[in-house]
Every structure is written in C-alpha cells, then in structure tokens.
Amino acid sequence: MNDPNIKNIKFLHSGLLSPVKKWGAKWSLWAVHLVTSCCGVELAHTYASGYDAERWGTLNFGMMRQTNLIIVEGTISKKMAKALRMTWEQMPDPKFVIVMGACGLEGGLFWNSYHIVKPSEIVPVDYFVPGCPPTPEGLMRGILALQKKIESGEAKATAKYQPVRLEEVLEIKEVKERKPPKSPVKIAEKPEIKIEPRDVEWEFGKSFVDELNQKLAGAGEAFITDVNRVYIRTTKERFLEVAEKLSEDFDHVKSVNVIDVIHEDKFIVEYTVSSYSSKELMPVLVTISAEIPRSNPRFPSVIDIWPSADYQEREMYDFFGVWFENNPAMGEKFLIAPEVETPLRKDFKIPQPNYVLGGESE
Amino acid sequence: MKEISVELPVEPPVEVKSLFLPVPPGLMEESYKKDELVIFVGPQHGGSGHMRIIVRLKGDVITEAIPDPGYVHRGMEKLAENRLYLQNIPLLERPAIMDCANFNLGYVRAIEKALDIEVPERAEYIRTILAELCRIGTHLYDAGILSVFLGHTTGFMWPFAMREMICEALMRVSGARITASYIVPGGVRRDVGRDVLEYIKEVTFFIERKTKDFEKIFIMNPVTAARLKDVATISKKDAIKYGLVGPFLRACGVEYDTRAVEPYGAYDQLSWDVVVADEGDSYARFLVRVNEIAQSISIIRQAVSILRSMPEGNVISPDIAGKKKKAKKKEEEGEEEEVKGPSDVRGKLYRYYGRLTLPPGEYTTVTEAARGTVLYTIVSDGQSTVPYRLRVVTPGWLYLKGFMESLKGCRLADLQAVYGSFGYFPPEADR
DSSP: OOHHHHHHHHTTTTSSTHHHHHHHHHTTEEEEOOOOSTTHHHHHHHHHHHHHGGTTTOOSSOOOGGGEEEESSSSSEHHHHHHHHHHHHHHHOEEEEEEHHHHHHGGGGGTTTEEOOOGGGTOOOEEESSSSSSSHHHHHHHHHHHHHHHHSSSOOSSOOOOOOOOOHHHOOSSSOOOOOOOOOOOOSSSOOOOOOOOOOOOOHHHHHHHHHHHHHHTEEEEEEETTTEEEEOTTTTTTHHHHHHHHTTTEEEEEEEEEEGGGGGGEEEEEEEESSSTTTTTTTTEEEEEEHHHHHHHEETTTTTTTGHHHHHHHHHHOOEEEOEOTTTSSSSSSSOOOOOOOTTTTOOOOOOOSSOOOOOO | OOOOOOOOOOOTHHHHHHHOOOOTTTTTHHHHHHOOOOEEESSOOSSSOEEEEEEETTTTEEEEEEEEEOOOOOHHHHHTTTTTTHHHHHHHHHGGGGGHHHHHHHHHHHHHHHHTOOOOHHHHHHHHHHHHHHHHHHHHHHHHHHHHHHHHHHHHHHHHHHHHHHHHHHHHSSSSSSSOOETTEEEBBBOHHHHHHHHHHHHHHHHHHHHHIIIIIIIIIIHHHHHHTTTSSOOHHHHHHOOOOHHHTTTOOOOHHHHSSSOOTTTSSSOOOOOOSOOOSSSHHHHHHHHHHHHHHHHHHHHHHHHSOOOOOOOOOOHHHTHHEEEEEEEHHHHOOOOOOOOOOOHHHHHTTTTTOOSSSEEEEEEEEEEEEEEEEEEEOOOOOOOOSEEEEEEHHHHHHHHHHHHOBGGGGGGGHHHHHHHHOOOHHOO
C-alpha cells in the first residue's frame, strides 16, 4: 500500500467516479518541465509541431504544482537527484514517472561516472524508454503505454523478446566456452608527461617567442609546441609576474587546467590565455604552466588580472583540491556535489568496464 | 528617496541551511540588512536544462546573480581518461547533442594534430556541411527556447519544425537523428551520396523560406523586440574582460570567429562573413545568431556544389587505413601508385582505431561551435591507449561569467529573456 505506484492506480480504480477519474487522468498527462539532460532535445521535438504529442492530451508544462507526470530526460546527477525528489513530492496525486534514455536505466554512456545516480532509486518509475536518445516515436510509445496502464491498472512491457538459444538457431551441438576478449584499454603504469618544443614552420611565432623571452627576462621560459601554440614554463613563485607581463597583450583566459602526475608527486597547473583585442595575436594560444607539490596544492589566483578565470579556478578546486589563494570562493564546492571529493585525481578510481558477460566489473 | 538603515538582529530562514542551499557565507545576513531580497531561481524552471541562479534584488532590480551550476555535471573528463580515443567520440558529443558535429570536430582535430594526419579534401567538405547543419540546428533550438521563455508558444513551434528537416538530413547522412558521431580521426565514417547532397541543398532552401515567415512571427515581432532591446547590455570592454565567446562576443562588437581566425575544415576555401553587431544587448545577441543561419546556409550551398564536382570515395585518410605502409613497400619495389583512402570505415573501426596511441605531448584545438569556442586539450603519455588528461572547455562554461555579470541592473522579469538570449544550455556548460 505504501508503494506510490499501487496507490495511484488504486485511487483511479476505486469508487463510483472511477471511470471519470480514469478518463481524466488518461487524457491529461501533463509533464513537468524537467530537462535534466540532453534527451530534452528529443522531448522538445515530441511536443513541437513535427510530432505534436498534444494529440494524446499530453502537454509539457512549466510548474510542477499543476502537473501529474515527470518525464526524466536522461542522466540524473547527484546534485539533481534532490531536485528531482522535491519536484516529485510537490506534485499532486495521482502522479506518474517516465524515465527517458539509457542513462536513466543503468547509466548508459555514463555508467561509471562519479556523479550520477539511477532515477529508479529516487522516484517510483512507471515506464522506461530506452535509447540514447530515444526518438520522439519511442517517447510517445512510453506515454501511450502509461495511458494503457491507467486504463487497465497493470503495467505491461510494450515489447517482448523471446529468449534465443544459440544451439537451436545455429544448429550447434555444443557451445564451446570461449576465452574473454582482452581489453583494448591500456593504461601505462609509469607514464611520462613531457611537453617539449617542436620545430614547426611558423615565422611569426619565432619572432614572437624571442620577444616574449626578452620580456619575461628569466621569469619563465617560452617555446613553441605547435603552430599558434606557445608554452611558458615558470614557477609558482614567479607565476603572477609572468601573468602580469602577459596581460598587456592577452586579455582573457580560455582554459584553466591541472594535470595530476601522481608518480612524480606533483600537479601541473596550466592557464591557456588568448587575445581578443589584437588582430594578429588572435589565433595564438599561450599556455603558462607551473608545477606544485601534490601534498601542498596551493596556487596564486589570477582573477585580479583575468576575471574570466574565476569559475574555472573554482572548478579545478572541485576536481583536484588545488587551493587558489585570493579567490574568495575557495572551500565551497561549485560544480560537483559536496559529497564527492577531488574526483579527477588519479588515485580516485572509477569502476572499469568488464568484457566478460555475467562477470563482475572490477 | 533617502534610505534609512536600522540595526536589527536578523536571522536567515533555517531552510538555507537544512536544504544545503549553496549560498556564500554572510550573503543572507548582508542582504537582510540592506533590505534586499534573495531569490532562488531553479533548478526546476521553464528553460532547457537546469541550473540555479541565486538572485539578489533591490526592489525588482537585480544587484547580484550567483550561479549554482553542476546539475547536469556527468564527469566527462574523468570518463574520458578511462576510455579509448575512439570511445570518447560519442561521449564528447553528449554535452550538446544538437551541436554534435562541432563538438566531435574539435576532439577529432586534436587527435589528427597529434598524429599529423592530413584529411582528404572531400571529408573536409563533408565535415563543414555537417558542422554548419548543426550550427543552424542549434541556433533554431535556442530561438525556440527563447520564445518559450518569453511565453511565445508559436515561436517555439516554428524553429522546431525547421529543425525536423535538419534531423532528417543528419539521419540520411549518418543514420542518427541528432547524435551523429560521424566524424572520426582521419575523415568521416562513410561517403555521402549525391541524393543526400541534393536533399541537404533542398533543406537549405526550405529553411531560408521558413526563416522569412519566422521573422514575421517572432524575430521582428514588436513584443520580442520590446522584451529584448536594451536588456542586459554588455560593453565591448566587459565582453573581453569576462571572456565571452561566439555569437555573444560578436554581438558586442568584437570580430572574433575561430573559423576565420584559425581556419579548419574547408572554411578558408569558402566565402562567408563574420556576423558582428555593436549593441551588445539581448536583441543583438539573438539577431547575430539569426544572421549566422543565413551565412551557414550560404556555406552549405557552396560546399555542396563543390562536392558535386568531386569524385566520390576517398573520405578516410590513407594514414589511418594503413595504406601508406603498403604504398611505401611498393615504392621501394619500384611500383608507384596513388594512395587513396577508403570510402567507408563501417565494420573496421576497431581495426583502425582500437590501438590508437598518441605521441607524448599536449595538443590543444579551438573550434567554433554554435554557441562559441569549444576548447579541447589532450595530454598524452605516449604509451596508453587512453588520454592521460582530457580538458574540455565548452562555450556555456566560458560565457557563464559574462552572463552573470550582464544580469546586474536588469529587472527580475527580464531574467528569462536574458537566459534565453544567451541560449544557456546546462548540459553543455557542466559537461
């Protein structure tokens, strides 16, 4: 009785008004707007003029208080799970849940991610629509199946598959035990991270790097790694000095990156900067890098020089636990859920795929 | 009017703590003292994708907007470190599936750069067509979402009907409605036939005609203009300072388009213009994207007519297919033969790419996706069949800062219009 799925159906199928209730619920399945992930694109197509799901009385609606159906569109992250539950709780009874996409079933493409949960653990699900993403026809099939469930009171799968026995189909007398295939994923145990100068045909770059090296005056060493790519190696102490000198030409940060080199016990912090104001420097990406020890990951923040680095520094704090001094938001999780700790460090392991049917993943 | 401040002992509601709302410490107390309201917008709201914006209000004017992203964070950078280079192709188009070709293109180009592969000309043109189709599709998608935000439901139906044609074109090219995964290192998965090219050309005429109708209904609608004009204006200086990208940067008067600045694909062989506006308000952002649709249509038509005159086949680089080695052997034996790539990789993907290893180093590419610059950095150790570190910076993540800064001084009722004009798509920003 506590199962909300049974409670909903029981409510619809009881009392004198039961036919009216069933009819009303069946033809007014209003779905709350909960585009949790990329499947939302196909959902939008389902409700737009191409497929026009309104023909079956279902309509996408903004507020959860006036709806009775959640279509979970894809992945539910750890952060979103709470929002999903709260949305579901605020909806009036009777209410239904359709989960769309492979991510909602078993995780799909993101099955071993550190940041996803299965929607079926959070809300009671009526129907799953598999696919990555499912087509609008597939989603419509899920909604029609739900309508049938409301009418008849029992959930039925819309497709049935007969178990196939290899012996019968291929006329094989006995199925040989086969060796599991070898995983093609090869991860080096002691990898070398080396970023070295390369000889490329780039006339402007050679003079530019010479000028840059003069300007830096020993604060860092600049070299060309590719056409339009310049790399500057410096130290943590002199990083701000280099950034200050570069900020005359380069006005924004395109990427903040941290590389965890665990076997050498260090982090490499990289800022990739570029220019919008100078036409000839537009294609040039300059990467400034410095190494910091893994045990004391503190780094000077550049948000006073380049405000555009702010959110990416906070992201790197989430991912690696690198503390950017002077960034006022340090210490608070920004992008990921509070319970996940430094997921992108190399010693944070995620489940590995298993290539043997029926075996357990590592 | 003169403001009077009264020192009263105030306490923020307990929900702020009990619901773990990500409010910066001291913000609630400070706002209470200043007679400001703190409003939480989202994560469940009428837009596409979900995020929370913590808005501080003085009256109904926004004084500060603090983002709380990550509701669609799926940890792609970590997942990519555990998968083959080939397996990462479908993974990395998931941030913005309507923009699949551009997102694939950036990643694949980084691999090609590392391996030093030259892509056959035909494949470059096919890639360009696909990238532009996806760009039109994304612009239309965001126009639809913008109209939902403004409460204009008809304006949602029109672009999605046009998108249906783009989905059909992608389906004829790759087999999938939106998740094409069509671009692979060294070329594209298979050749595009003449009939499909004809269809793509017809689609451009259809979209051109329908965009004119859509212009009457939504784009030039006085209500749309009234909701968007002079809302959330960003100056050129601020746009550069906060590192805006793509059409939103160009709407502020900065002529920066990665396709023109650092050409890839076939963009340097086709004639097209960078669309720039000076106003920097929400309407300019929207109009820049509308005008980019026209540019994309012109690019597609040129590319289709060039492809028509090109011999079919040869869409995969011979380096990938292992034909170069054979040719070298033959050359040593005295026979010379023109090396030609295959026209199809179906069924051979793992043979070609399964044991792909990149030489050690760092490889960075920037690509112009529909919403702006997408940057990929692959760090390889030279031994593993997976990237050592993969950094993806998506346009949504880059312009979030500018988006939040632009909200300052807007009215609360304009927040939806600004959100829609930026086309902010959280799955893309959070990765």
